[in-house]
Amino acid sequence: MERLKVILIDDETLIRKLLRMKIDWEALGMEVVTEFSSSKKALEEVQEWNPDIIITDICMPGIDGIEFSETCINLMPKVKIIILTGHDEFNYAMRSIKIGVSDYILKPIKAEVITQTLWKTREKIEKEKNYQVEYEKLAAQIEENLPLFQEGYLNQVLLEPVTSEVFSRKMKFYQVDIHPNAQEIQVALVEMNQVNKENIGNEEDQNEMILHMKARKLIEEFFSGDAYILFCRDGFGRIVIMSNNPDLPLNECLELLRKMLITRLKCYISIGVSCKKEDYSQISTAYKEAVEALNYKMVEGENCIIYYGDLATSTSYLSVEQEKIWKEIKIYVSAGRKEEAEKSVQRLWEHFIRDKYKSTQQTPHLLIEIISWCFNEAIKNDLPIQKQFSKKLCQVYEDPIEMVAFRDEILKYIGMLTTEIAAKDEKKNSSLVQGILNYMLQNLSSPELSMNQVADQFYISAGYLGRLLKKNTGKTYGEYLSEIRFQKAKDLLITTELKAYEIGEAIGICDPHYLSIWFKKMSGDSLSEFRRKGKVQKMKVY
Known part of the structure; x- marks a missing residue:
């Protein structure tokens, strides 16, 4: 002691x-x-x-x-x-x-x-x-595990947008230097692949891990003299480079980096690069652009650098009508409407089948764009099927595809993504609706329990709230509110000796005259008649 x-x-x-x-x-x-x-x-x-x-x-x-x-x-x-x-x-x-x-x-x-x-x-x-x-x-x-915390947080920011203020504060906490004045950010995604994959099983996995570790060390050494450069690994083991240095010519640096990595590691190096973004709140957008650019290595081949800005005209071969259909597909998928999405896919395929030669030439490009978009949507919605899209992207050029099979592939992956998004939305909406119904019950005594007021509490529009209730209860907001007020009023009349005005206050109807008219309309009896009948019925039960 x-x-x-x-x-x-x-x-x-x-x-x-x-x-x-x-x-x-x-x-x-x-x-x-x-x-x-x-x-x-x-x-x-x-x-x-x-x-x-x-x-x-x-x-x-x-x-x-x-x-x-x-x-x-x-x-x-x-x-x-x-x-x-x-x-x-x-x-x-x-x-x-x-x-x-x-x-x-x-x-x-x-x-x-x-x-x-x-x-x-x-x-x-x-x-x-x-x-x-x-x-x-x-x-x-x-302090000892700070690098791991830094890595974890940067991975989170790649997938979930944060405000610039929060990002700056977190970087200060994690002792990461960022530019004191500029918030400009650009993301590059580096993917390594072994030239020869003769080993199988654990040995191949071990070799890949060693390759990634060596590449990470070389990349950090390459940028060691440059300030405001951040590094992490994404969920697929690729190395993410985030440049917050407006004076650094990142594109030129990446070309030198690619050549150095190929020479030193004897492997394939592909790099996807985003456009420059104005502030930290766009890091997740920049990452998605880098992912989409990297996916186009299937077109460009291994050992290449693909800039997202250069992909802006990648769908220029689509006609105005085809572009319109593709936009419809995106909208339906994002809304979880599988049937409409599949119909639009069928319409797009019919447009392409009219020109067999042209469609055959453009099939891989369109398939890459669709699967790449599905992949990004899966990442954005944190869906487990994202790995399936990633695997499919690697196979697009390995296996030639006929036009009918092309349609089936699009239907398969569009349908898969739409189903997952719909299921996630359903679960989310179910929880939201339950929260709304509980809130209405708990605040039944408030005369201000309007649809707009409830919607504001849950940060949704009144129209969306009305549609949710209709879908889940079969009733409009006004109908559902009247029903729960009526049930509460009946319960209080039978189980308590509260006066009419007290019951009105308990259910949010403070005008006694209106309460009498409303209750008569709902039950067919006046308040006093209903209470008397309820007591008689209760006595018969006993």
């Missing part, structure tokens, strides 16, 4: 002697290191002694116990102070608690009371020290 240092302060010598003699300091694991007859003198030397506990009288000449305690706590925040006070000074002593005094003891002094107080104070000190030790351990672990 660690020995704690105690200082005694009292202008009466007898009190100090009694404290020394009556208390078994050794049993408490404490030692009285010094004592003072003056609080002024104590203040001059207290920091030199660095005590754990100070016992001081409240009334002393010059500086009283409370003033002394306040000054002492400011000098040594961890010290525990126990004040000795008489009954007539009790209210005065209570003020000491507000300034942080640990405890107080009433005179006349009793050894057992002081001993109990000192034990309690010791427990406080040990608890705080243990907490401090645990805190320091956790702080050390955080």
